[in-house]
Amino acid sequence: MPPAGGIDLLATGDHHVETAQPNLLGMTRAQLEALFTDLGEKKFRAAQVLKWIHARGVRDIDSMTDLSKVLREKLKAHAVLDVPEVSYDATASDGTRKWLMKMPGGSSVETVFIPEANRGTLCVSSQIGCALDCSFCSTGKQGFNRDLSAAEIISQLWVAAKALEGTSERRERRITNVVFMGMGEPLLNFEPVMAAIDLMMEDNAYGISKRRVTLSTSGVVPAIRAMGGYTDCSLALSLHAPNDALRDEIVPLNKKYGISETLAACQDYLAGLSDKRSLTIEYTLINQVNDEPQHASELAKVLTGVPCKINLIPFNPFPNSGYERPSNNRCHRFRDVLLQAGYNVTIRKTRGDDIDAACGQLVGQVQDKTRRHERYIKAVQIGSTAAEIASARGRVGRA
Ligand code: SAH
Ligand code: SF4
DSSP states (O other): OOOOOGGGGGGSSSBOTTTOOBBGGGOOHHHHHHHHHHTTOOTTHHHHHHIIIIISOOOSGGGOTTSOHHHHHHHHHHOBOOOOEEEEEEEOTTSOEEEEEEOTTSOEEEEEEEEOSSOEEEEOOSEEEOSSOOTTOHHHHTOEEEEOOHHHHHHHHHHHHHHHHOSOTTOOOOOOEEEEOSSSOGGGSHHHHHHHHHHHHOTTTTOOOGGGEEEEESOOHHHHHHHTTTOOOEEEEEOOOSSHHHHHHHSGGGGTSOHHHHHHHHHHHHHTSSSOOOEEEEEEEOTTTTOSHHHHHHHHHHTTTOOEEEEEEEOOOOTTOSOOOOOHHHHHHHHHHHHHTTOEEEEOOOOOGGGTOSTTOOOOOOOOSSSHHHHHHHHHHTTOOHHHHHHHHHHHHHO
């Protein structure tokens, strides 16, 4: 668990913009206990506050009626309860629902709920934009703006739970799973993401099982190695290629941490958990780039001995990506090679098409601080080939 450093921990992340007071919304149980101890109060107050905020969805400290008036005033003098403004809320014909939340600084963050027969999955964002520049990802193309605080990450669950489940304590749990597959690389925003995961699993908050909270990463090896000291959530690795040469091209981070080193870090993380769990391998299928049957055979070899399930994601096109989605036949052929090799493999269905809620289409206009977007658009405008665009983007990625 994160060090129970109390409110100091929040000095850089979860502070209220004007007042620099900590935002209760993003504070873990340990952090709230430290706050109450500092205020000369009993630790059990933390559980009460967590229930009010996360289980009952209250948006102001005055509504916490099992705290005395004096204590509420004391709390208000030392902390705030800031919840985000929802600027967009739409439901697709298949039930997929999407929210845009306005964050301080003007950018929006996107969150998607995907209902299925036996579960409901919320897909959350961890950063505004992403610095890692994977060649097939629209978030990556938009460049990077900033990290989200723990409060801003958990606020996505707060808003969705309130909208979907009502506010009664006996509410029906419609959000059974959470995946970090929205905008951003969660392991490049480590502490706030770990704090948000803690709250997702906390019984007094959302009580989601550790097996049902999944962090998806493109492979930040030192952070994968550090994770075990903070959490026991599930892990997904965005692999997308069966060899380093190809992965270097489409996931530039691979140049720093190659496939075998990355898989070893994931396996070590899972081996350190108290229960048996497999790694989810995400593989975006891009037409004629990484979707040939020989890529599938190579993938089967690379994953030998790795307890995993493979999730194939047909590429979701976006303007000027330079890539295409493979035909269903090509996807099935790829899958069948892996099935024959004995892997548990599924092809992800596209959901929420009519509200642009698919993977990699998270369009909450990022104000790019890397100038990557600008250069990319310029390359597209002068009619470059896909290869030239990729190289222009690669140069910016290294800048
Ligand atoms: N940064 C993390 C989590 C966010 S991306 C990561 O890369 O894992 C979540 C998933 O969406 C990743 O597996 C990513 O590869 C996939 N994705 C991104 N853009 C996509 C696109 N255009 N089509 C299909 N999948 C995409
Ligand atoms: Fe970032 Fe993930 Fe997109 Fe890569 S796929 S650019 S790591 S959000």
